[in-house]
Amino acid sequence: MPSPSYLDEAVELRAGIIVPVLESDGLEVLAFTLDVEPDIVRATGVCLNDGERRRAAGLRLERDRRRFVVARGQLRRVLASRLGIAPSAVEFEYGPLGKPQLSHRMHARDLRFSVSRSGDVGVIALSTTQEVGVDIEAVVPVPEADEIAALCFSASEYGSYTALGPEDRLAGFFRRWTRLEAVSKTLGCGLGQPVSWDEKDWLVRRFVPLSGYIGSVVIRNWRSRDVTMH
């Protein structure tokens, strides 16, 4: 049987270009940079709707406005290319806690996506089979990592985390954190809403969107029945 084809190596991202960083098990992850020249920001953001423009305008820092506009513009471009429509014609609707999905009016509900941004990098995960969640984080020192792990990780995740040697702790923390966030995003949870999940119920793929970052993308195993939010 062929092994899953995914790249566990960092790729080089160039301004305005969308790069595949993982393709496996019906999942795709595409990466792009967010800190791009103003003309690329304008070109990417031209397809945003009024609500998205208002959201961008409400962000205090120019850097945050730029990153939101580029990520949303790239999302519209990617979805539009899959649906064979113009990026401005993509319509979203939002779950109770803000999870975006394609509007039921798009007649393309088998196309699921998830978005994550960290620092200068954005990623879009796509699945044509079921809900997907993705999360990336820049790997930077987190002085309170052990406390966060004790609070948020499951007993088995916490056990395997504390068993890591000091040199593996930081990457180990972010691998578990991005996996947890990806599961939460699949379920559409909100900030601080603890998720009870069992590793056997999820297909988890790790990737490196850019050197210095860690990412996880998840879908449920089709046998999964018993994942709950508390």
Ligand SMILES: CC(C)(COP(=O)(O)OP(=O)(O)OC[C@H]1O[C@@H](n2cnc3c(N)ncnc32)[C@H](O)[C@@H]1OP(=O)(O)O)[C@@H](O)C(=O)NCCC(=O)NCCS
């Ligand atoms: C809201 C949340 C999903 C955002 O995640 P983040 O790491 O801050 O930011 P990311 O860039 O990875 O993701 C943001 C994207 O997620 C999507 N998103 C927003 N709310 C979402 C939700 N409830 N569910 C799924 N996806 C959501 C949007 O596409 C958003 O992109 P946008 O800001 O460009 O519109 C996240 O903070 C959260 O609440 N997670 C819940 C898990 C949790 O609380 N864990 C701690 C347990 S102790």
